[in-house]
Amino acid sequence: MYRSQFKACHKSRIAPFIAAFVFTALFCCAQAFGASPDLNLDKNGLALRGYDPVAYLLNNRAERGDSDITAEHAGATYYFASEKNREEFLRDPRLYEPHYGGFCAYGVAVGQKFDGDPEVFAIVEGKLYLQLDRATQTIWKSELDKNIAIADRTWPVIKPIPAAALNE
Template identity: 45%
Template sequence: MSHTTLYRRSLLAALISAASLVTLMPQQALAYDENSVSALNTDAKGIAVHGHDVVAYFTDGAPLAGKAEFKASHEGATYLFATAAHRDAFKANPAKYAPAFGGFCAMGVALDKKLDGDPTAWKIVDGKLYLNVNKDVQKKWLEDVPGNLVKANGNWPQIKDKAPKDL
């Protein structure tokens, strides 16, 4: 078995283990729905990115919790913002701020999986926001961002409309 195959299998095992840990977290913190065929990772109320302000990643360099009073809809998801200015910036250019892969884990997509995106495991690459399922998986993703993005961008069209449980 090649080194690449072994690496891929061990990384996939780590991702599956990480995804199973997600089930141990309090339910209100979860946005992940294994049965959803949506290309957007939202909670039962349609809230994206666990209610975090996607503009804040770009302007504040950190995830900030959004407020229900500052919200905007885009492609069927509701985004919450910390300030009216952030909401207005998003409304002016939602494609700039909306997370890649609908807010699903970028490393998971590289491995043909749709895993929840953790708002605290994030990175902006070439002006685009990427989330990962947790910080351990993010470390692996950061080891080869260009290669992982090539894989993820190739996989996304085939998996974006499938339920995570079917992948």
């Protein structure tokens, strides 16, 4: 009996160290390959699947950007529908970046990083929020203020963790 209690105690004591090691390894590997765990980007570093971040706030619609009109910001590439939108973005990129790095806002509220669909969005107090899909958006909007408050508290905790590690 002593031996089994020792094994259980030993396992419970090393589990946090193993988890920390795995997290560190995943984080370092992601950083080594240029991936940023706090941004929802495709394999080429493209944000918003190529949609224009400025069009959301100025026109309240999802509009595809042109791959010939681009800007880089904080490790992400953005496409724009016009040079005017690109210039507007470059004046203050933080105004137009998707909240929670472009991950699904409801997913962040529940501690996950799901892909945000650029066509399923909401502008709330000047911030762009994406959702996984329309059904998720309906749930998120049903208690909008509460879900944003929870996600705002959760985001700093999960921000540095790669999506693959969170969504296992």
